[in-house]
Amino acid sequence: MRSIGHFIGGKHVKGTSGRFADVFEPMTGEVQAQVALASKAETRAAIENAKAAQPDWAATNPQRRTRVLMKFLELVARDNDAMAELLAREHGKTIPDAKGDILRGVEVVEFALGIPHLMKGEYTEGAGPGIDLYSMRQPLGVVAGITPFNFPAMIPMWKFAPAIACGNAFILKPSERDPGVPMKLAELMLEAGLPPGILNVVNGDKESVDAILDDRDIAAVGFVGSSSIAQYIYERAAATGKRAQCFGGAKNHMIIMPDADMDQSVDALIGAGYGAAGERCMAVSVAVPVGKTTADRLMEKLIPRVESLKIGLSTDPTADYGPLVTKAALERVKDYVEIGIKEGAKLAVDGRGFKMQGYEKGFYMGGCLFDNVTKDMRIYKEEIFGPVLSVVRAKDFDEAVALPSDHEYGNGVAIFTRDGDAAREFAAKVNVGMVGINVPIPVPVAYYTFGGWKRSGFGDLNQYGPDSVRFYTKTKTVTSRWPSGVKEGADFSIPTS
Template sequence: MRLIGHFIGGREVKGTSGRTADVFEPMTGMVQAKVDLATKAELRAAVENAKAAQPEWGATNPQRRVRVLMKFLELVARDNDALAELLAREHGKTLPDAKGDILRGVEVVEFALGIPQLMKGEYTEGAGPGIDIYSMRQPLGVVAGITPFNFPAMIPMWKFAPAIACGNAFILKPSERDPGVPMRLAELMLEAGLPPGILNVVNGDKEAVDAILDDPDIRAVGFVGSSPIAQYIYERAAATGKRAQCFGGAKNHAIIMPDADMDQTVDALVGAGYGAAGERCMAVSVAVPVGKTTADRLMEKLIPRVENLKIGPSIDPTADFGPLVTKEALNRVRNYVEIGIKEGAKLAVDGRGFKMQGYENGFYMGGCLFDNVTKDMRIYKEEIFGPVLSVVRAHDYDEALRLPSEHDYGNGVAIFTRDGDAARDFAARVNVGMVGINVPIPVPVAYYTFGGWKRSGFGDLNQYGPDSVRFYTKTKTVTSRWPSGVKEGAEFSIPTMK
């Protein structure tokens, strides 16, 4: 059986804790590997390696740092098929979806190639008599990222690429459910010319997370996962003086106006609601048709589409989606369906009985569709993270606008309409961080930035884009004057630019 250790100081090292976690192959339900779970001492060893390597890397000019990332992109392209298959076999998402996971990470690496321009400071000549002022951006030192199971390629690259481009050393703690791809990415970075110690991968559970949060040499931490854990990490990081950007759960709504192109809308809902078995923080999990006629038209078209979704093994390129990541995840989603039935929602499509022929032990579930869901139900208020779509019928536009605006989560939202005025008003007024107009999964391109509001995000700065440069650097401002030979004497009032 494959054994996965840690990547510290430029090489894979075996764990010493004696504790391991099973890595499943979701499509078969079989254990395919075991991953070591780190101790505080192993995390500290990674930090020591990073701390020793970072000063020279931080002093390397930005163009040379960027060349490493350029070579890394070549290597990812070379190994793209193998990376996608490894990802699909550990996570469960289909091969095309796995390649999309990798590509969205690559796009942020491409953005980080602009670091020589993005890290430029400012300069003012003659800010005062003989006084010039300039600013510079400098790396923080050692930083860390704690990333989730659902995007084992994309989110690690979202984290480490900007951080390393800015001159930092990085400690990555990926999900123990699918650690294979993060480990492989670290190997490719080393092959691309990254000095040993600049990117370390420490596999582990809560013990490793707490060690990251308490380590005095880690200056910043980024996290993606559930909202309770995001809040915990944000608060504990703040207590130890670290910068933190922590992104949590979601309940993404899609508002369907009466004038929407219903065929386009149903295509969008099916793809965004059921792709990756709903295991996406930007999945559409709530559809909000405005008016009874709109709702009836939506359900008429949506029910047969959900009933005919093609579920298959991860290696089937024609499957719409594959299994969930673990049996625990599968049981959790099934439990939510039971809760919805007990709460009085109408289960229009029940996918709980789905079995994959030849893969009977895999973690499969068919698509489920609820109608007549109300905002007081748990299936509306809580994140299900599975192939379950809830339809909440709104009487009018104002009610539809209030639903996502008043929800505890505020990650993403979409509106489907042909009316430019309605779309513009919705985008301006909705209390959600990322908005799509006839776009079901509004993940911004890499040179903007990604981040939700309310309980979907903790911290002032978002992931990737310009915010990532601000997060992974500190600004130093220099005020300089060169003596001209004129002595002015001591001045006891506060300095001003007279």
């Protein structure tokens, strides 16, 4: 059985806390590895190591920092197949989906290659008599990322690539459920030429998280996970003066207007609702057909598609999706289905009885589809994070807009329509951070930025894109005047132009 420790100072380090967590293979339900859970002292050691390494890295010019990232991209491409299989075996998503996980992280690394330009400051000559004014962006020092199980390649790269490009050292605390790929990414960064200590990986649970949050040498922390924990991390980080960007749960709606292409809409719901077994923060979990006729047409086409979903091994190239990440996750989703039934929703497709032949202990579940869901039900209000789609019927456009706008989560939303005016009005009105028009999963490209509203996001700055450079740097402004021509004597008035 594999034993996974930490990665500190460019070396694999065994855990010393005496605490471990099991890493399961979701396909079989068997334990495939044990990961060490760091103590407060181990976490502190990683931070001290990063703090010692960071000044020299910050003094390295941006072009040279960029070259490390360029080499890292080459190495990720070289090891892409092996990493995708490792990811699939620890998480449960299919290999094509795992490769997508890696690719979306790579895109942010590619964005970070522009850091020599992105970190440029501003300059004004003659801001006052003989005075020049300029600004510079400087790294914060040591920063940290606490990342989730559902994207073990993408979100670590979203966090550490711009942070390191800006000249910071980075402490990564990945999910203990699937730590293999984050450890591999750290190895590849070292192989690419990153100095030891600039990317340290500390595996752990709440003890290591709290150690990061309470440590005054950590200047900023980013998090992705559930909303309750996002709020906890945001508040605790703020108590020690840290910057924090914390992203939480979601309940992403997809509005289907009467004029929408129904086949296209159903395809979108199947892929966005059931891909990766629904374990995506941008998964569509609520379908909102507008009008009874639209709803009836949608259900007529959707039911057979959900019933025919192919659930299989993560390594099966023909599978639509694989198992959930753990048995606890599987049981949680099944519990929500039972709650929906008790609340009075109509379970049009019940996938709870699915068993994978030969892999009966794996964490598999068939697709579930609810109709006649109402906004007072728990299955509508709470994030299920599984292969469950709820259909909430809206009588008109205004009611459809109000549903995602009034929901406590505000991560992503989509509308499917042929009406440009309706789409434009929807995009302007809806109270959600990311909007798709005939695009079911509106994850922006890497040179924009990713972030939800309301309880989906805590903090003023989003992930990746220009916001990441602002988040991982501080601005210093210099007002400069040289002695020639400066009159003698004290001036007691505030300087003006």
